Amino acid sequence: MDLGSDNASTLLEDYAQSVSELTFNSRPIIDNLTTIAQENPANADGILNIITNRIYKAIPDQKLYALYLLDSICKTAGNPYNILVGDDIFKLFSHVFQLGNETIRNTLSSKLFESWKVTKVRGNFPLFPREQLDKIKTFLDKAGYPKKNGNGNSPDLSNMTLIEDTNSLIAVFQSRLQSHPDAKLSDRFNALQELKKLLLSQQMKPAELKAVQAQLNTIKEQDNNHNSNINTPMPTPATTPAATPGASRVEPVKNEADTLFQALLLYGLVKVDQDPIPGSKPDYSIVLPKIKYQIPKGDLSNSALQDILTANLHSSIHRSEYEKIKFGELQVVSKQIASDLQGFLNNNKPRISDLNFLYDAKSSKCALCGKRFSTDTDGATKKRLHLDWHFRINKKLSSSTSNVQSRNWYLDDYDWVNFKDDALLEFSTSETGETKDAGIVAKTNKVAFVAVPANDSNMNNRCIICRESVKATYNDELGEWCWFNCVRAPGEGKNSRKIMHASCAVESSKKRGAEDEVNGLKKQKV
Amino acid sequence: MSIPGFGAEAQVYSETGSKGLVEVAIPEGSEWRIEVPHKTILKFKVTEGVAEIFGTELPINVELQISGTKTMVYAPIIYETFKNKTVMSNESEEIVEYLSNDSVMANYINLHLVVEAMRQQVSDNNILNPTELQSGPRVLIVGNGNSGKTSLAKLLSAYAIKSDSTPVLVNLNPRDGVFSLPGSLTATPISDSLDVESANGWGFTTTSGSLFHNPKQPIVKNYGFVDVNENLDLYKYQVSKLGVTVLSRLEEDIACRNGGVIIDTPALGIKDFTVIENIVSDFEVNLIVVLGNERLMIDLKKRFKHKSALQIVKVPKSEGLVEVDEAFIRRTQEESIKEYFNGNYKTRLSPFKTDIDVNDHTIYKCVLSSDVNSALSFLPAEPSSSNLDNSILAITQLPSTHKSGRELLNTSILGYVHVSKFDDAKGKIKVLLPFPGGFPRNMLISTNIGFNE
Numbered sequence: 015m016d017l018g019s020d021n022a023s024t025l026l027e028d029y030a031q032s033v034s035e036l037t038f039n040s041r042p043i044i045d046n047l048t049t050i051a052q053e054n055p056a057n058a059d060g061i062l063n064i065i066t067n068r069i070y071k072a073i074p075d076q077k078l079y080a081l082y083l084l085d086s087i088c089k090t091a092g093n094p095y096n097i098l099v100g101d102d103i104f105k106l107f108s109h110v111f112q113l114g115n116e117t118i119r120n121t122l123s124s125k126l127f128e129s130w131k132v133t134k135v136r137g138n139f140p141l142f143p144r145e146q147l148d149k150i151k152t153f154l155d156k157a158g159y160p161k162k163n164g165n166g167n168s169p170d171l172s173n174m175t176l177i178e179d180t181n182s183l184i185a186v187f188q189s190r191l192q193s194h195p196d197a198k199l200s201d202r203f204n205a206l207q208e209l210k211k212l213l214l215s216q217q218m219k220p221a222e223l224k225a226v227q228a229q230l231n232t233i234k235e236q237d238n239n240h241n242s243n244i245n246t247p248m249p250t251p252a253t254t255p256a257a258t259p260g261a262s263r264v265e266p267v268k269n270e271a272d273t274l275f276q277a278l279l280l281y282g283l284v285k286v287d288q289d290p291i292p293g294s295k296p297d298y299s300i301v302l303p304k305i306k307y308q309i310p311k312g313d314l315s316n317s318a319l320q321d322i323l324t325a326n327l328h329s330s331i332h333r334s335e336y337e338k339i340k341f342g343e344l345q346v347v348s349k350q351i352a353s354d355l356q357g358f359l360n361n362n363k364p365r366i367s368d369l370n371f372l373y374d375a376k377s378s379k380c381a382l383c384g385k386r387f388s389t390d391t392d393g394a395t396k397k398r399l400h401l402d403w404h405f406r407i408n409k410k411l412s413s414s415t416s417n418v419q420s421r422n423w424y425l426d427d428y429d430w431v432n433f434k435d436d437a438l439l440e441f442s443t444s445e446t447g448e449t450k451d452a453g454i455v456a457k458t459n460k461v462a463f464v465a466v467p468a469n470d471s472n473m474n475n476r477c478i479i480c481r482e483s484v485k486a487t488y489n490d491e492l493g494e495w496c497w498f499n500c501v502r503a504p505g506e507g508k509n510s511r512k513i514m515h516a517s518c519a520v521e522s523s524k525k526r527g528a529e530d531e532v533n534g535l536k537k538q539k540v
Numbered sequence: 541m542s543i544p545g546f547g548a549e550a551q552v553y554s555e556t557g558s559k560g561l562v563e564v565a566i567p568e569g570s571e572w573r574i575e576v577p578h579k580t581i582l583k584f585k586v587t588e589g590v591a592e593i594f595g596t597e598l599p600i601n602v603e604l605q606i607s608g609t610k611t612m613v614y615a616p617i618i619y620e621t622f623k624n625k626t627v628m629s630n631e632s633e634e635i636v637e638y639l640s641n642d643s644v645m646a647n648y649i650n651l652h653l654v655v656e657a658m659r660q661q662v663s664d665n666n667i668l669n670p671t672e673l674q675s676g677p678r679v680l681i682v683g684n685g686n687s688g689k690t691s692l693a694k695l696l697s698a699y700a701i702k703s704d705s706t707p708v709l710v711n712l713n714p715r716d717g718v719f720s721l722p723g724s725l726t727a728t729p730i731s732d733s734l735d736v737e738s739a740n741g742w743g744f745t746t747t748s749g750s751l752f753h754n755p756k757q758p759i760v761k762n763y764g765f766v767d768v769n770e771n772l773d774l775y776k777y778q779v780s781k782l783g784v785t786v787l788s789r790l791e792e793d794i795a796c797r798n799g800g801v802i803i804d805t806p807a808l809g810i811k812d813f814t815v816i817e818n819i820v821s822d823f824e825v826n827l828i829v830v831l832g833n834e835r836l837m838i839d840l841k842k843r844f845k846h847k848s849a850l851q852i853v854k855v856p857k858s859e860g861l862v863e864v865d866e867a868f869i870r871r872t873q874e875e876s877i878k879e880y881f882n883g884n885y886k887t888r889l890s891p892f893k894t895d896i897d898v899n900d901h902t903i904y905k906c907v908l909s910s911d912v913n914s915a916l917s918f919l920p921a922e923p924s925s926s927n928l929d930n931s932i933l934a935i936t937q938l939p940s941t942h943k944s945g946r947e948l949l950n951t952s953i954l955g956y957v958h959v960s961k962f963d964d965a966k967g968k969i970k971v972l973l974p975f976p977g978g979f980p981r982n983m984l985i986s987t988n989i990g991f992n993e
């Protein structure tokens with residue numbers, strides 16, 4: 015088999031030559047090399063050697079393109095390539111990841127790896143061994159990828175990355191326009207150009223970037239699905255920065271373009287003005303992002319798009335286990351009411367499975383008051399604080415003397431607007447019930463205590479009615495020594511030490527005629 | 541004494557009742573409807589399953605007492621195999637109680653799901669777009685008298701709490717004192733469970749001591765009458781003032797902002813459209829819920845056609861609603877006044893009795909729109925035993941140095957006092973204050989709310 019082995023060595027030499035030309039993300043080269051690999055399974059070992067060598071030896075920025083080639087071959091040709099390289103895939107992936115820059119890392123973690131998890135090859139086999147994929151997952155988790163933060167903005171998600179995405183779609187339009195000139199198409203092409211200008215000229219908000227990205231991703235995903243039926247799914251160069259327009263594939267892309275355009279219209283990023291005359295030419299214009307991105311209400315022709323959009327946008331919000339369940343159940347409701355609110359109210363039959371967030375997801379019920387708590391960390395902490403609070407209250411209520419109480423005055427508008435109800439709840443962190451209560455009343459100066467006069471150093475005092483001794487305690491929040499549960503005797507001034515228990519005051523006012531108490535009130539008249 | 545001790549006149553029914561414990565099994569999705577007259581107490585406890593009173597879930601094996609109420613205990617459809625059992629300590633001919641599976645609760649739960657889904661979208665937006673905050677749904681409940689508006693408001697509030705949301709409950713029906721006395725218009729963030737045992741089933745505001753349920757903190761505007769038609773201009777004015785304050789709170793408080801607003805109203809029909817229109821704009825309402833009145837919904841849809849952001853829906857009214865007569869309403873009002881000063885069987889409050897000199901205070905009265913002067917103004921009242929005895933005075937927040945009556949319109953209420961006796965000769969007023977100590981302010985408004993023992 016000299017001829018064969020000669021042929022093989024020539025083939026591999028040529029192949030190595032072509033692979034070394036992968037210094038940029040070239041779709042034609044990758045497509046070509048994929049085809050050659052597919053047609054020469056007998057040389058799989060040799061071809062894989064060349065590619066893995068290239069991955070290890072190339073300068074960091076170019077390793078990714080060789081990895082794309084490997085990805086393309088494994089997905090398109092499948093067996094034997096994916097089997098042979100399977101056990102090394104973690105090593106290869108982590109190598110490229112570790113030496114790659116931030117953009118490469120994000121692409122690897124959020125796009126390439128994501129596609130590996132879901133791609134199946136002929137016979138419904140996974141692309142790479144489960145155990146290798148798990149290793150990659152653990153590795154990425156440790157590295158903290160794919161990156162997310164509370165603002166819903168991946169660090170790599172910027173105007174720039176979206177401009178690159180938009181560029182690749184513009185290229186697609188451009189080539190279509192060249193082969194099939196069409197006025198409608200050209201309008202849309204212009205709209206995309208405008209979007210690019212917009213992205214170039216204005217810093218967009220995280221949510222807006224997310225929205226645009228989500229739309230672009232949807233198109234790509236549909237693109238992938240579409241292709242997988244005929245050919246190969248791959249994290250195509252369309253998802254990576256298409257450095258040169260020429261690298262984009264020239265294929266019919268009517269659906270993608272239409273979808274993108276419809277999406278832009280739908281989400282208000284492109285506005286259409288059309289005279290109400292049949293056949294009049296619509297006028298498309300870009301809407302600047304002062305228009306808030308919102309999930310549209312009403313009929314939605316593309317609910318898959320909405321799902322992806324919603325999921326993308328909302329996945330970055332940190333939620334407790336309970337909040338995740340609640341979110342999921344309410345998402346279902348949102349979708350139903352978007353099309354027919356009244357119909358939902360009339361006809362929906364609430365089932366246990368729709369109401370977990372009211373019952374089962376809060377399965378831990380307080381035996382004393384019936385309040386429900388979730389069993390996640392958040393809920394467990396709350397329940398503990400809640401039971402502590404019951405305990406404190408019950409202890410207080412059982413000693414009848416310490417719980418003589420009266421209704422507080424209401425707040426004025428200013429204090430109410432700035433009031434936080436946390437102060438009323440058992441979850442507020444620091445203080446005991448007493449200081450909490452005092453804090454509330456102190457806010458409005460309607461207080462069940464008397465502050466020890468500033469020039470007075472004697473903290474011991476007596477109730478003028480029952481003669482029981484009263485000791486001042488220091489209150490952190492007030493920053494003062496106070497005789498608690500006492501009021502100043504009517505008619506006494508600020509520096510008076512004449513105090514009485516609030517409860518004694520009540521008792522005495524019932525017994526005595528109130529003549530002498532009135533005197534105190536005159537002071538208040540100005 | 542003008543207000544006798546609370547416990548003295550209420551009778552625990554077990555003392556006169558004849559039958560023993562009665563067990564009631566409430567099938568899932570059914571209601572146990574109960575009518576308990578005033579002065580009669582129904583003691584009961586849930587022994588098994590899940591049972592709610594207008595959305596507030598009841599604890600298991602904890603005895604509860606209710607009195608002077610027409611209410612229902614609902615068993616949500618949760619566990620197909622569980623029995624929801626309630627044990628009632630006594631049965632009397634005075635207490636009407638029966639089971640019904642003719643429940644509209646499914647529709648009301650759907651409504652909560654809708655409102656909660658709206659809150660979810662808003663709170664997500666407020667995390668993602670912290671510079672462009674939105675507010676949760678502002679829900680206005682309208683309908684005829686006796687259509688169950690307050691019950692629905694209670695239910696939406698209770699389910700909101702169950703869903704970890706904090707809506708602001710606005711009561712625009714001066715007939716009911718919600719966290720306050722009749723004659724008031726109030727707004728209250730619902731930050732914790734409601735107290736089903738309290739006089740009107742809402743619960744307590746803050747006190748100087750400890751309560752079984754966390755208290756609520758309302759803002760209180762005075763209207764002074766129980767009927768909105770007594771002075772419609774004043775009513776509308778106070779509603780708009782309350783609206784400003786509530787919307788300001790939403791600006792300052794992210795929990796309330798996400799929770800939105802739930803607005804209960806007096807009986808309003810299409811003839812009161814200007815009132816409804818005012819409320820919609822004062823509170824930036826974006827969802828009107830019409831209770832059991834198809835016609836009203838259609839009319840409102842027509843009239844609000846221009847408001848594209850305003851959604852209008854209807855939900856059926858409960859067949860279990862029983863007509864409440866004037867006497868019953870009056871008694872309920874008295875109970876909430878009593879509870880304001882004296883508390884209830886679980887939480888006793890100590891009010892403070894004192895005398896004040898009429899010359900140290902300025903008392904204004906609310907005018908009827910039929911009075912000659914501008915309907916909005918308050919007139920200085922000439923205090924006399926005939927117009928003050930056994931009445932409620934509202935203490936305004938205006939500082940004691942304040943001289944003019946003009947700003948009475950723009951102030952809120954610090955609290956209420958009850959006048960037991962005005963001594964014309966001495967110029968002394970015998971009053972009951974909720975809180976011990978000196979009389980805090982001297983600008984008062986006499987209300988049309990009377991209270992006799």
Ligand SMILES: [Zn+2]
Nearest residue numbers: 380382383385
């Ligand atoms: Zn509890």
Ligand SMILES: [Zn+2]
Nearest residue numbers: 477480515518
């Ligand atoms: Zn004492």
